[in-house]
Amino acid sequence: MLNRDPESSLEAIAAEAGLSRRSVYGHFANRDELLRELVLTGALRVATALDSISHPEPAVRLALIAAHLWKESDEIRVMAVIAVRSPLKRYTEDALRHLRATVLATVEAGREAGVVRTDIAAPRLARLAEDGLLTVLEESTRAPLTNEEGHRLAMLTILGSIGFGWREAGTFIDSHPELALDQIQSTPATTPNTGEKASE
Numbered sequence: 001m002l003n004r005d006p007e008s009s010l011e012a013i014a015a016e017a018g019l020s021r022r023s024v025y026g027h028f029a030n031r032d033e034l035l036r037e038l039v040l041t042g043a044l045r046v047a048t049a050l051d052s053i054s055h056p057e058p059a060v061r062l063a064l065i066a067a068h069l070w071k072e073s074d075e076i077r078v079m080a081v082i083a084v085r086s087p088l089k090r091y092t093e094d095a096l097r098h099l100r101a102t103v104l105a106t107v108e109a110g111r112e113a114g115v116v117r118t119d120i121a122a123p124r125l126a127r128l129a130e131d132g133l134l135t136v137l138e139e140s141t142r143a144p145l146t147n148e149e150g151h152r153l154a155m156l157t158i159l160g161s162i163g164f165g166w167r168e169a170g171t172f173i174d175s176h177p178e179l180a181l182d183q184i185q186s187t188p189a190t191t192p193n194t195g196e197k198a199s200e
Helices: 010-016 021-025 029-052 058-073 077-085 087-091 093-113 122-142 147-161 165-175 180-185
Strands: none
Touching: 010 021, 010 029, 010 093, 021 058, 029 058, 029 077, 029 087, 029 093, 058 093, 058 147, 058 165, 058 180, 077 087, 077 122, 087 093, 093 122, 122 147, 147 180
């Protein structure tokens, strides 16, 4: 409901879920409480899924982060943007702190390896990379993207932000099988906090 209409009322959400208002209010005192729970759960889900990503090449590691962020946010794009670009972002800061530190460390490693641009300070570059990925999610809510389009655009965006030309980025993606959509989709999901595989 919130992906279709971010202004959906708690009553409309309850009706869509086949619940009475009373049932929903038994768990959440108001709409803000529901949103807070959604963004925190979503942030933990994304952070957990991306926490285990590793690769010896910094540029590939960043592309993997972008691809997995798209995968985890594909069905909750509006909420993902709300989680980090609205007043609710204060509830997600702790959950995303380690992920942001990982992106920054990867950018710094890429600079040392000579594959990431050095004309912009690493912390700023890491933030710009994150903003670029959020822009992809926002764009997908304005003009729908297929899963394949979003997957590739997320990687092109993060590679572009660190200094790759568009042709170079496309060739780079195509030359690394681990970045293929089917490889990303076959990675098991994890549940927040436990790191265990999610049940089907």
